[in-house]
Amino acid sequence: MLEFKGLTKQFNSTIAVKPATLAIPDGQMVGIIGRSGAGKSTLLRMINRLNEPSGGQMLFQGRDITALKGRELRQWRNECAMVFQQFNLVGRLNVITNVMSGRLFHHGFASSMLGIFTAKERAFAIRALDRLGMAHVALQQTDTLSGGQMQRVAIARALVQEPRIMLADEPIASLDPLNAKVVMDALRAINREDGLTVICNLHTLDTARQYCDRIIGMQDGVIVFDGTPGELTDKAAREIYGAEAEEAFSEAMTSTALRPKPAAQPEARVVN
Amino acid sequence: MASVTTNGPQNGADRDPVTLFEGHRAQMIRDRMVVNITLVVLFLAFLAWSVWISRFTPDRLATGIPRIFEYFGTVIPALQWDVMFDARNEAGRFPAGSLGYWYNDFWKYLRLIWETILMALTATLLGTGLAVVLSFLAARNCTPYPWMGAAARRFLEFCRGVPEILFALILVFAVGIGPLAGVLAITIHATGALGKLFSEVNENASMRPVDGIKAVGGSWFEQMRYGILPQVLPNFTSYALWRFEINVRASAVVGFVGAGGIGAELSHTISFYSDDRVTAVLILIVLTVTMIDLLSERLRHALIGKENMK
Amino acid sequence: MSTLAFAAVTDADIAALRKRNPQAFSDPFATTLKVLSWAGIILYLAWSLHFFEIGKLLSASDRVWMLLRRMVIWQDMASWQYGNIYKGIAQTVAMAFLGTLLGTIFALGLAFFAARNTMPVGIIRHAVRRVLDVFRGIDSVVWGLVFVRAVGLGPLAGVLAIWISDMGNLAKLYSEAIENIDRKQVEGVRATGADTGRIIRYGYLPQILPVFISLSLYSFESSTRSATILGLVGAGGIGMIIIERFRAGLFDQVAFVVLNVLVVIAVIDWGSGLIRKRFIGERGH
Numbered sequence: 001m002l003e004f005k006g007l008t009k010q011f012n013s014t015i016a017v018k019p020a021t022l023a024i025p026d027g028q029m030v031g032i033i034g035r036s037g038a039g040k041s042t043l044l045r046m047i048n049r050l051n052e053p054s055g056g057q058m059l060f061q062g063r064d065i066t067a068l069k070g071r072e073l074r075q076w077r078n079e080c081a082m083v084f085q086q087f088n089l090v091g092r093l094n095v096i097t098n099v100m101s102g103r104l105f106h107h108g109f110a111s112s113m114l115g116i117f118t119a120k121e122r123a124f125a126i127r128a129l130d131r132l133g134m135a136h137v138a139l140q141q142t143d144t145l146s147g148g149q150m151q152r153v154a155i156a157r158a159l160v161q162e163p164r165i166m167l168a169d170e171p172i173a174s175l176d177p178l179n180a181k182v183v184m185d186a187l188r189a190i191n192r193e194d195g196l197t198v199i200c201n202l203h204t205l206d207t208a209r210q211y212c213d214r215i216i217g218m219q220d221g222v223i224v225f226d227g228t229p230g231e232l233t234d235k236a237a238r239e240i241y242g243a244e245a246e247e248a249f250s251e252a253m254t255s256t257a258l259r260p261k262p263a264a265q266p267e268a269r270v271v272n
Numbered sequence: 273m274a275s276v277t278t279n280g281p282q283n284g285a286d287r288d289p290v291t292l293f294e295g296h297r298a299q300m301i302r303d304r305m306v307v308n309i310t311l312v313v314l315f316l317a318f319l320a321w322s323v324w325i326s327r328f329t330p331d332r333l334a335t336g337i338p339r340i341f342e343y344f345g346t347v348i349p350a351l352q353w354d355v356m357f358d359a360r361n362e363a364g365r366f367p368a369g370s371l372g373y374w375y376n377d378f379w380k381y382l383r384l385i386w387e388t389i390l391m392a393l394t395a396t397l398l399g400t401g402l403a404v405v406l407s408f409l410a411a412r413n414c415t416p417y418p419w420m421g422a423a424a425r426r427f428l429e430f431c432r433g434v435p436e437i438l439f440a441l442i443l444v445f446a447v448g449i450g451p452l453a454g455v456l457a458i459t460i461h462a463t464g465a466l467g468k469l470f471s472e473v474n475e476n477a478s479m480r481p482v483d484g485i486k487a488v489g490g491s492w493f494e495q496m497r498y499g500i501l502p503q504v505l506p507n508f509t510s511y512a513l514w515r516f517e518i519n520v521r522a523s524a525v526v527g528f529v530g531a532g533g534i535g536a537e538l539s540h541t542i543s544f545y546s547d548d549r550v551t552a553v554l555i556l557i558v559l560t561v562t563m564i565d566l567l568s569e570r571l572r573h574a575l576i577g578k579e580n581m582k
Numbered sequence: 583m584s585t586l587a588f589a590a591v592t593d594a595d596i597a598a599l600r601k602r603n604p605q606a607f608s609d610p611f612a613t614t615l616k617v618l619s620w621a622g623i624i625l626y627l628a629w630s631l632h633f634f635e636i637g638k639l640l641s642a643s644d645r646v647w648m649l650l651r652r653m654v655i656w657q658d659m660a661s662w663q664y665g666n667i668y669k670g671i672a673q674t675v676a677m678a679f680l681g682t683l684l685g686t687i688f689a690l691g692l693a694f695f696a697a698r699n700t701m702p703v704g705i706i707r708h709a710v711r712r713v714l715d716v717f718r719g720i721d722s723v724v725w726g727l728v729f730v731r732a733v734g735l736g737p738l739a740g741v742l743a744i745w746i747s748d749m750g751n752l753a754k755l756y757s758e759a760i761e762n763i764d765r766k767q768v769e770g771v772r773a774t775g776a777d778t779g780r781i782i783r784y785g786y787l788p789q790i791l792p793v794f795i796s797l798s799l800y801s802f803e804s805s806t807r808s809a810t811i812l813g814l815v816g817a818g819g820i821g822m823i824i825i826e827r828f829r830a831g832l833f834d835q836v837a838f839v840v841l842n843v844l845v846v847i848a849v850i851d852w853g854s855g856l857i858r859k860r861f862i863g864e865r866g867h
Contacts, residue, residue, distance in 0.1 A: 048487055050483065050486060050487060074489040074490070074491060075489060076489075077486065077487055077488065077489040078488060078489030079489075081487070081488070082487040084480070084483065084484065084487075086480055087480075087484075088480040088481055088483050088484030088487070089481065089484060090481040090484070090485075090498055090499060090502050090503075091481070091502075091503070092502040092503055092505075093498070093502050101484075101485060101488060101490070101494075101498050102488050103588075104485065104488055104489065104490045104494045104498070105488065105489035105490065107494075109493065112490075112493070112494050112497065113493065113497055115497075119596050119600070119607060120588075120591050120596060121588075122596075122599075122607055123591055123595055123596040123599045123600070124588050124591050126599050126603050127591075127595075127599065135603060138603060154484075157484075157488065158488075160588070161488055161489070162587065162588055318679065319679070319680075319683070321676065322675075322676035322677075322679045322680050323676075323680065325669070325672050325673050325676045326673050326676040326677050326680060326737040326738075326740075326741060326818065327736070327737060327738070328676075328680055328737065328738060328741055332738055333738070336732075336733040336738055336742070339732050339733050340729070340732045340733065340742070342732070343728070343731060343732035344732075390630055390633070391634070393626075393630070394626075394627065394630040394631065394634065397623065397626075397627055398627070430844075433844045433847065433848075434840060434844070435807060435808075435810065435811045437723065437811050437814060438810075438811060438814075438824070438840065441814065441825070441828060442649065442828075442836075445645075445649065445828075446642055446645050446646045446649050447638045447639050447642045447645075447646070448638055448642065450634070450635065450638070451634045452634045452635050452636065452638050452639065455634050456639070521719075521721055522721075524721065524724075525721045525723050525724065528723060528727070528814065528815060529814065532634075538724065538727075539727060539815075542724075542727045542728060542731055543727070543731070546731060550728075554720060554724070557719070557720065557724075558715070558716055558719040558720060561719045562715060562719055
């Protein structure tokens with residue numbers, strides 16, 4: 001169980017996340033939706049403390065994770081893996097080294113500085129890559145891969161961490177529809193088969209509806225919706241997205257559903 | 273210059289766009305003239321001051337220049353074609369005018385040049401290692417604590433601000449005459465120069481991989497080792513090779529203050545003999561420096577070429 | 583496919599995976615190469631430090647501390663003859679300025695003989711380049727020593743040394759700038775029927791002048807640095823004061839002089855950066 005108690009984030013004078021209180025039970029797949037700038041990313045990055053909360057508390061299995069420092073903090077980051085929008089892989093290293101870097105927390109200083117990984121770690125990394133259908137590129141330099149392949153490598157890196165929670169910050173925002181579907185399917189498989197909690201920022205409604213057990217809507221740093229996909233009616237969605245609703249809905253078409261885009265309406269021309 | 277009179281704006285035609293433009297243009301030219309004249313005056317004043325303070329007067333130059341030619345006349349080897357390639361004679365000496373006579377101490381010079389190159393190589397390796405570590409502390413985006421970054425940058429500034437030969441002078445006093453003082457002096461200076469370049473490369477690296485490593489629970493060392501180092505390694509190598517070229521020149525000179533290498537021999541020959549031994553040593557140094565430049569340039573191009581292929 | 587915990591990976595699993603993906607496991611050849619090259623570097627360093635008698639550093643440590651202490655603790659500051667010090671620094675700047683100016687003037691002429699597009703005769707071009715290589719290849723301190731022998735102690739030798747090494751450096755850089763110019767503009771001037779002098783004046787100069795000025799300013803900065811040490815061999819400037827006081831064991835004064843020189847060099851760097859930005863930047867576009 002991951003609990004937020006009045007978690008806040010303030011950047012200088014602007015408040016990115018207003019006091020948020022939430023409880024996420026283990027094994028749930030949660031989608032956070034909202035306009036860009038609504039505070040989704042900040043909320044997610046506070047969970048593994050890439051962004052420091054300005055106030056409030058986070059508890060995981062009853063343990064306070066807002067106060068962790070040093071090695072304990074790194075251990076927590078190791079327990080909650082993160083997948084990024086831009087993959088955040090090391091482009092000039094090969095794929096398998098990138099995946100094995102997920103085990104760095106378990107390394108001593110010397111072996112990590114010298115880049116020495118054991119055969120067992122290699123085997124584990126290949127297994128993780130294989131699960132995502134990427135074992136055949138294990139030795140390629142990572143920046144030669146396509147976006148969809150890189151995101152799958154990034155998920156493999158997250159898997160070798162053996163995490164208890166997986167965070168995904170807009171994992172499909174930089175991908176084409178086909179790759180977006182592959183990545184979302186992989187995240188759901190991880191959630192269903194491994195029983196991992198998956199918390200995922202999404203900017204498309206239909207993806208959230210299709211994949212998540214629970215949807216959280218954010219607007220201007222406030223959680224305005226929290227319920228099942230069934231409860232997320234068009235009316236509720238319009239409230240989350242506010243004035244930009246139409247744009248967000250049409251953006252939703254570019255996501256995982258693989259539905260053909262409706263033919264563009266000819267723009268009305270103003271005739272003088 | 274445009275044919276414009278200054279009374280243009282005053283007469284009734286001041287609304288005419290051409291007149292306005294020309295007036296504006298004349299004003300601009302006048303402003304620029306003022307700046308230019310000020311600059312020229314400043315430049316001439318600085319020149320006059322320099323001539324006065326360094327007593328660089330024409331008569332000194334006039335008496336000095338003939339002496340330069342005189343001096344170069346004495347250090348040019350008097351090679352004679354008929355005995356040029358002669359071997360040692362019965363007395364075990366080379367005949368005057370032969371190459372062997374000119375380069376009588378060839379093997380001694382060669383040993384000293386070898387020592388010079390080794391000094392430069394050791395100093396480059398040590399300096400590169402120290403610079404890599406310090407550059408991560410000094411780069412604004414990498415430093416673990418801002419105060420540590422500021423301290424590292426000041427330290428690097430000091431190291432590269434003081435010339436090698438000055439460090440060498442002090443170190444010779446501290447550790448004694450010999451190549452060790454030279455190696456240490458060049459190492460300190462190279463650390464400063466490379467540390468600055470490396471930290472600039474680090475500042476231009478992408479921070480995304482660092483975030484990725486941070487998110488897997490990597491320590492600061494692991495973030496640098498896996499997040500930054502792979503990105504910057506080719507640049508580091510190229511800069512280190514370039515520094516090696518500079519260090520070879522430096523290690524040929526630190527001997528002037530007793531810090532090892534060919535410099536001591538060169539200083540000795542120049543100060544005590546004005547004969548062909550001066551040119552003998554100088555030619556060897558120029559050849560060595562040129563050869564190492566060419567070699568390192570080739571290596572650097574190969575490195576960069578390999579990078580572009582990927 | 584279900585997951586497997588890291589701890590549950592058995593040797594049999596590793597063997598099976600190694601068989602399926604042999605290349606993904608460490609390549610013995612690459613590993614050996616890597617280990618050998620690192621071992622080579624470390625062995626070389628160990629050997630060379632031994633060769634250079636690193637032990638002397640350890641045995642001299644109390645001497646080093648004494649030296650550092652005497653550099654930091656400044657005594658009898660009233661008797662430091664500041665007039666001499668600042669006159670020396672001024673002389674250093676003046677030497678650098680005159681040397682760079684003369685080097686610039688001569689390099690302007692030589693550069694056109696060393697550039698491929700202005701000197702079609704290969705023999706002359708190569709001869710000029712080799713001579714320039716000699717000027718550049720010999721450090722300015724060596725030139726300083728040579729000129730001290732030729733014209734005697736004092737700033738004249740220093741100016742000559744900077745002149746000759748700047749001439750070599752600048753002529754090479756200038757000739758590269760000339761080789762990198764835009765051909766079309768030169769062609770345009772040639773098409774008007776201009777003679778060689780006019781082609782250089784109207785076709786080349788407008789393009790290369792900003793680059794030249796910028797290079798000369800950089801050269802002035804680096805010459806100020808080299809001028810400070812020319813005095814160590816007797817070629818005038820602050821270096822002579824540094825070495826005099828160093829030999830007399832006045833280490834606190836040496837530290838003070840060096841700090842002053844660092845400040846002056848920083849000011850010159852800053853000033854020349856300002857000039858470059860203000861004037862070359864404007865002329866550049």
